[in-house]
Amino acid sequence: MTKKNGFDIRREKKMKDIEEATLELLNKKDITNITMDEIAKRAAVSKVTLFNYYNTKDNLMNTTIHNSFASILEEYERLIESNLSFEQTYMELTQYKMKKIQSTTSIFFHNVMQQFANDPTFFDKDAQEKSDRLVLRMFQKGRKEGKINPAYSDEVLLMLMHIFTEGLKSQAIDSDNLMKYGPEITQMFLNGLR
Structure with a gap:
């Protein structure tokens, strides 16, 4: 692996700052x-720096959104590949997901959908597939530990996770209650998988 020079380090720092400002x-x-x-x-x-690094506003927006989702997947992978038990992994993953959803505004989701409407290829199908593969690895961990009924197919488990995740995003759910009762809801969910 080659060592980064000062220019590359400064460039990466600037890009990180730009994407954080954009995400905000x-x-x-x-x-x-x-x-x-x-x-x-x-x-x-400078504005020139923005265009030098990203060329267009759309490219900057897309890069920022994609990198935001990529960092979430990295955290999912870290948790799933950890030495935590299935239940601990799932609890940590759910807490992380709830905090992420709570810190993400409805305006952000609107903006993501707006980008998708302008460019249907915007959503990275590979990212969704990677997320699904990670979730299945977590469920495989649960099966090995005897925490998940082996009769439940991967397809049904993934569908259940998608429903659960979409439910977490619902405006009808008070975010304070979600954080307060999250561990209890998670335990109920886990008990239902046995």
């Missing part, structure tokens, strides 16, 4: 009202 704005404002000038100011870089 994507959680606060409609994507059509976010300007490159605003992002440059928040990230403390």
Whole structure:
């Protein structure tokens, strides 16, 4: 592996700052009202730097959203591949997911859907497939530990997880109650898999 030089390190830092500023704005404002000038100011870089690194506003938005989702998948993988038991893994994963959903605004989800509407290839099917593979590895861990009924197919377990995840995003669920009762809800879910 080659050692990074100072230029590469500074470039990566600037890109991280730019994407953090962009993500912050994507959680606060409609994507059509976010300007490159605003992002440059928040990230403390020039507008020229934005265009040098990302070429277009759309590319910056897409890169920021994709990298945000990629970091979530990395955390999922870290938890699933850890030495935690299935139940501990699932509890940690659920807590992480609830915190992520709680910290993500409905404006952000609207912006993601707006990007998808403008470019149907925006959603990375590979990312969804990777997420599903990770979830299945977690369920395989649960089967090995005798915590999941082997009669439940992978397809049904994935469908159940998708339903559960979508339910967590519901505006009808109070986020404070979700955090308060999350461990209890998770335990109920886990008990139902036996």
